[in-house]
Amino acid sequence: MNDMRFVETRVTTNEAKFTAKDVQVYYGDNHAIKDVSIDIEDKTVTAFIGPSGCGKSTFLRCLNRMNDTIDICRVEGDILLDGEDIYDKKVDPVQLRARVGMVFQKPNPFPKSIYDNVAYGPRIHGMARTRADLDEIVEKSLRRAALWDEAKDRLNAPGTGLSGGQQQRLCIARAVATEPEVLLMDEPCSALDPIATSQVEELIADLRTRFSVVIVTHSMQQAARVSQKTAFFHLGDLVEYGDTGHIFTNPEDPRTESYITGRIG
């Protein structure tokens, strides 16, 4: 734990982007998320940590309603995005997902060209009038994902032909291309080597200036390096939530302490 550097340990005063109140998630009879209430701040990187199966991914997927695609999954409670209930009957999850982007654990580029991967979101949301507009969006997104230099000469090559780290950055470029307000990342670096990981981490630090980022990670070091806020989940409970520096140096709950010192998990 010696290499833990805290990028920023200020006490944030940002507004809440997401507000969750008494959220319960069930998979059939399995009560996967119990009574979770949390405020996720704007322009902040929030890390979700906790042992496997504690419900980090499940809760993350509630934030853009990806759980809707799982038949047996049931969500109760309120989750507000900018004060609006995203589980309201009138909300179309497709519209929500255009505002809340997601990057998955395993890089999953479409089996199409690099260009088409990035351009897909803007295309279906009608964000570009002309081909030139679209070119510009693609370039901007690839630059933000730090992939432009590597990809600019092979935009028509298949995205699946890139290396793992490049693929994950392509997925990030694809996610940011639709200009989301929040970016959800579920263990984005678990399939990457250390160099690719540090590239993605730099990217996250950069993205924070425009979006709110929520990242699930298994690496305590990563949480410490990239996040300002950390939430610790355990068996479906949100055990502790606060400033990253505080959680790592001064955890209040004994479960948090034993997890970050490596005794459980």
Next chain:
Amino acid sequence: MTDTNASRTAPKASLLTIDSHTKRRQAAEKRFRVYGIVAIVIGMLFLAVLAVSIIRSGLPAFTKTIVEVEFTLTQDEFDAAEKQLFKTKAYAGYFNAALLTKLREQGLDVEVDAKAIERILGKTGGTIREFYRANTEQIGQPVAFKLAAASRVDGYFKGRVSRDTLQDSRFMQLSDLDLVDALYSAGIIRQVFNWTFITGADSGVDNPGGAGIGASVVGSFFMMLVVLGLSLPIGVAASIYLEEFAPQNRITDFIEVNISNLAAVPSIVYGILGLSIFIQVMHLPQSAPLVGGLVLTLMTLPRIIIPARAALKAVPPSIRDAALGVGASKVQTVFHHVLPLATPGILTGLIIGLGQALGETAPLLLIGMVGFVARGYPDGFIAGFTDPNSAMPAQIYTWAARADVGFYEKAWGGIIILLIFLLTMNILAVILRRKFERRW
């Protein structure tokens, strides 16, 4: 821990000596490989035997025996013949004389009587008279008449009839074969490619020489159009709905089980269903490609839906997540990403399903698609979905059931044609799969 200690202290075995356990494992592997090779060799052997016997039995259907005689009919001869009471007999006389002259020119001396020629060629006079009455300008010009030889003569050339097996009858006498041999060495009688077999329609039960598969190819074609036009959209839509949109509940489970069961229902059951529903209740025409197509669609649908669903299921869920994650709707996700990736699998299933439908016989027998089509085809093209017709497998079945041995080779020849179509479809399936296949 004691284990590892024990193995450490045990004397190390050399890698160069093979212990008994390894020996047994290697023997098992070798045995398995031999089993595999034997199985493949047996399979290939059967295939080879099948191919050889089909080709050997079927190839004769593609040739026929004709007699070609060139002769000139003068105006006087024409007028004289038209004045007679038995006009066709007069024309036959001219023809026989020309034939005899031809033989004499070649220095061949055989007995030629009108009866023998009639047994070899049928009644020639009628054909010749028809020709000259329709083409009076040809009178006085040399005309090469190509007349089909009788079934037994054809059989003699193809080895079906020989001097040992031939018994004298009013159809053919042993002495006729001497004449046939003479005609053969004079170059008058010979084997040519039998276009009638490819383009023609079925003939009467006593005329295997004139039978063709063409009409039933047309019947099969219209039937397959119906099957393709119905089962592709219905099958693909049903699989997409069941795989991507339907909620997982009792009803969909029930539907799923039923589709699997329907794929295993014997085809004759679909035939009787078609007979009672389409013909007896809905009063659609009998023997029509439309009805055949409907019946085969029922039979083909589950056989298309099952592989189509498997192809959709095989698309990695991460692709769906990716599309939904950037804000694509369910329909966009399916049509932009899932369906293109599943296309090779769906097409393969479709073409295999169509291939099965093309070769299906039993349901067609029940709805009467063994119709004997001898009307003016190919001049009167059997153009409709509702015109009575036959289909290739049903035609083959009909020929195989006929008494005249001449139809035997037609049945095998029909099988060759059917297999060519099936092979083409399978090659098409492979090409399409290659073309659409993408890695992810």
